[in-house]
Amino acid sequence: MEAHRTGPPGDRINGGQALIRALELEGVEVIFGLPGGAILPVYDPIIDSPIRHVLVRHEQGAGHMAEGYAQATGRPGVAMVTSGPAATNIVTPLCDAYMDSIPMVCITGQVATTAIGTDAFQECDTVGITRSVTKHNELVTRAEDIPMAIRQAFHIATTGRPGPVLVDIPKDTVDPKNPGAWFEWYWPTDEEVAASLPGYRPTTKGHPKQIREAAEMISQSVRPVIYAGGGILKARGAEALRELAELVDIHVVTTLMARGAFPDDHELALGMPGMHGTYTAVTAMQQADLLIALGSRFDDRVTGKVSAFAPDAKIIHVDIDPAELGKVRRPDVPIVGDSRQVIEELIKSLKDLGAPDNQPDRSAWKQTISGWQETFPLTYTQSEPGDLLKPQYVLEQLRDLSPPDTILATGVGQHQMWASQYWNFRFPYTWICSGGLGTMGFSIPAAIGAKAGMPDRTVWAVDGDGCFQMTAQELVTAATERIPVKIAILNNAYLGMVRQWQEMFYEERYSEVYLSPDLPDYVMWAEAMGCVGIRVESPEEVAPAIEKANSINDRPVVLEFRTDASEKVFPMVPSGMSNDDIVVGPEQGAGAA
Ligand SMILES: Cc1ncc(C[n+]2csc(CCOP(=O)(O)OP(=O)(O)O)c2C)c(N)n1
Numbered sequence: 174m175e176a177h178r179t180g181p182p183g184d185r186i187n188g189g190q191a192l193i194r195a196l197e198l199e200g201v202e203v204i205f206g207l208p209g210g211a212i213l214p215v216y217d218p219i220i221d222s223p224i225r226h227v228l229v230r231h232e233q234g235a236g237h238m239a240e241g242y243a244q245a246t247g248r249p250g251v252a253m254v255t256s257g258p259a260a261t262n263i264v265t266p267l268c269d270a271y272m273d274s275i276p277m278v279c280i281t282g283q284v285a286t287t288a289i290g291t292d293a294f295q296e297c298d299t300v301g302i303t304r305s306v307t308k309h310n311e312l313v314t315r316a317e318d319i320p321m322a323i324r325q326a327f328h329i330a331t332t333g334r335p336g337p338v339l340v341d342i343p344k345d346t347v348d349p350k351n352p353g354a355w356f357e358w359y360w361p362t363d364e365e366v367a368a369s370l371p372g373y374r375p376t377t378k379g380h381p382k383q384i385r386e387a388a389e390m391i392s393q394s395v396r397p398v399i400y401a402g403g404g405i406l407k408a409r410g411a412e413a414l415r416e417l418a419e420l421v422d423i424h425v426v427t428t429l430m431a432r433g434a435f436p437d438d439h440e441l442a443l444g445m446p447g448m449h450g451t452y453t454a455v456t457a458m459q460q461a462d463l464l465i466a467l468g469s470r471f472d473d474r475v476t477g478k479v480s481a482f483a484p485d486a487k488i489i490h491v492d493i494d495p496a497e498l499g500k501v502r503r504p505d506v507p508i509v510g511d512s513r514q515v516i517e518e519l520i521k522s523l524k525d526l527g528a529p530d531n532q533p534d535r536s537a538w539k540q541t542i543s544g545w546q547e548t549f550p551l552t553y554t555q556s557e558p559g560d561l562l563k564p565q566y567v568l569e570q571l572r573d574l575s576p577p578d579t580i581l582a583t584g585v586g587q588h589q590m591w592a593s594q595y596w597n598f599r600f601p602y603t604w605i606c607s608g609g610l611g612t613m614g615f616s617i618p619a620a621i622g623a624k625a626g627m628p629d630r631t632v633w634a635v636d637g638d639g640c641f642q643m644t645a646q647e648l649v650t651a652a653t654e655r656i657p658v659k660i661a662i663l664n665n666a667y668l669g670m671v672r673q674w675q676e677m678f679y680e681e682r683y684s685e686v687y688l689s690p691d692l693p694d695y696v697m698w699a700e701a702m703g704c705v706g707i708r709v710e711s712p713e714e715v716a717p718a719i720e721k722a723n724s725i726n727d728r729p730v731v732l733e734f735r736t737d738a739s740e741k742v743f744p745m746v747p748s749g750m751s752n753d754d755i756v757v758g759p760e761q762g763a764g765a766a
Pocket residue numbers: 584585586587588589611612613636637638639640641663665667668669670671
């Protein structure tokens with residue numbers, strides 16, 4: 174390989190130093206990690222590096238922190254762990270990042286090249302194990318290949334459809350005592366990186382003919398809906414999306430991964446579609462004559478029963494990943510490209526056709542939509558004095574008492590769905606949740622990663638009691654590293670989402686879902702981890718506790734809200750059913766609407 178030399182002549186460096194220097198040159202400001210035998214030589218040069226290292230308590234935490242950092246900042250998150258059990262501990266975050274297209278670079282230590290394949294201590298086939306949950310992974314076998322491997326990793330993680338990339342580094346390639354680990358420093362140029370990946374050329378610009386067809390189709394539709402997915406955020410396309418929606422005056426649904434990509438307080442916003450989406454978002458998609466899918470992937474949680482999904486709708490599907498087009502639903506107009514760039518071209522094309530003046534009369538459709546909005550808003554019944562708190566009330570208070578640009582992370586379960594429903598998203602990159610994989614335990618480390626990347630913003634994690642027990646130890650990391658995140662546990666004493674399914678679909682036969690409200694004692698646990706812990710049991714205590722938490726900025730805060738376990742998430746499209754069978758809550762007639 175012809176190398177571009179940037180160091181002084183004779184700038185000899187070992188693999189460990191090269192790895193850290195490469196991360197510095199990639200602009201990395203923080204690494205989330207935990208050392209061990211195989212990665213030890215790389216931890217030594219960290220002492221001399223300006224890069225901040227956040228020492229986690231479990232490698233899963235490092236991975237989710239890197240994801241949270243990436244989702245909040247738009248920059249790739251970096252995690253570094255040792256071999257064997259550490260590498261397997263980070264498989265869940267890799268899979269999570271893969272499913273949600275999150276740019277992340279994971280460095281793992283590996284046993285020495287000479288020991289690979291001998292069942293050496295803490296050896297596992299990291300590249301084999303992680304192959305199906307990474308966009309790309311690679312075992313580096315020579316120290317001098319490290320700079321290129323790191324440049325490729327960042328390039329692949331951040332371009333095209335973003336995703337996690339893993340670089341596995343055997344100990345001898347970074348060990349300063351190994352003469353073979355020393356080489357003359359070089360830093361590959363962009364051209365060299367591109368040339369080293371001949372098969373990798375993501376298409377970003379949509380095909381002009383397809384874009385023109387899409388513009389024509391939009392200009393003829395009378396019941397259109399924009400179906401905006403997480404790809405809009407990845408493409409930094411929120412502004413373009415708004416311009417498009419306003420130009421043609423078409424309503425927008427934002428999927429779980431796209432919350433914040435379009436402001437909830439906009440008159441064209443319909444909120445979240447899918448299994449727990451708003452009645453209007455679900456039904457508008459279902460009855461549309463055109464779905465304009467932008468960076469969304471027709472996930473089963475959105476479509477419900479695929480054969481019954483949006484039966485009359487033509488489909489325009491824009492995605493940077495050609496594999497998404499036609500994967501679930503055949504598009505009438507498929508467009509491969511970066512969603513922001515495609516939207517910008519689509520806007521031009523629509524204007525060429527005469528937009529906004531050439532749009533057909535859609536007043537009947539608009540009236541239908543506002544009728545649904547009036548009849549089926551999100552709703553719940555406030556608790557009686559002395560009863561447990563309603564989770565929706567807690568979320569409304571948290572929303573109204575926190576700064577509008579608060580970053581909100583969640584775990585997985587009922588609390589996640591209520592958070593997505595009841596929050597009022599006004600800005601992109603304020604919502605961080607595990608969508609595709611649905612990883613319990615995501616919120617605390619993800620919130621820490623987000624706060625590390627955005628220290629001036631208020632960062633709340635809304636968590637379930639079950640989720641909290643999976644990754645709470647990372648609050649020790651947050652307290653030690655002075656990363657003052659705020660956690661709201663909705664303690665319903667249950668694995669609530671599973672309980673809801675058992676109540677509704679297993680005749681109230683509750684199997685292994687009860688957790689207890691008091692064990693553990695969340696306040697004592699929070700205090701033991703160096704956080705402020707506050708228990709909240711009645712509605713009058715909710716606002717003062719949130720205000721107190723928002724005023725504490727020198728350590729993490731945990732608020733434990735005692736919530737009503739019988740509360741269920743509505744609307745709901747039962748799994749495997751058609752979106753036409755959407756079930757609304759008891760306040761709206763409890764049953765199929
Ligand atoms: C790692 C993992 N294990 C199991 C599940 C299945 N699951 C989904 S939601 C849920 C319950 C979550 O309980 P809790 O955190 O208390 O949230 P709640 O639903 O009560 O708000 C479970 C077990 C999962 N999503 N992730």
